[in-house]
Amino acid sequence: MQVVQEKTKLKKDDIVQVLSGREKGKKGKVLSLYPQENRILVEKLNMYKRHMKGDGKTRQAGIIEREGKMHISNVALFCDKCGRGVRVKRKKLEDGKRVRVCTKCDEVMDKV
Template identity: 45%
Template sequence: MAKFHIKKGDTVYVNAGDDKGKTGRVLEVLVKKNRALVEGINIVSKSMKPNAKYPQGGIVKIEAPVHISNLNVVDPKTGKPTRVGRKLNEAGKLVRYSKKSGEEIK
């Protein structure tokens, strides 16, 4: 299984595309497609038939997946995008950390 620099629940910054410069929370990581669903990013219009979730049907705006390479994790200390590294903490557990501030990413 591939190791990515982002996980579900991370706050990410969009590096490229129509939503460049925006930030959002990761809702889902699609490992096989190298993509992630980000809240409020890459909104597309989709035609839906009436169903239990959308009783009226019609045109619905939903988030489409964004490629992982176009996302950067936001530094918990500074609030700016940063690269992610991995290191062992005091307990001997492998944790992700911000390359900018050295802060551990939860």
């Protein structure tokens, strides 16, 4: 798990921005990560419609919208200060904590 986080630098609940494709520029919260596939699920992004069959009891028939997985390279961590998705680097604080830092403005991206 540690290795994976080093690789993607993204975590659940991060705010990311889409870098390419039809939803370029949109922002969303990371719902889940699929490191093996290099894919990511972002809230309200890359939605697709899915037809559901009702079972007559708990489930209603109809069309539901769900998030589709996106390739991890299509999103970047959003920096409030820069106002866009940015690359991040790792930095070790004086107390030994490791945080992610914006490569553009040096803003610390993790709450510590």
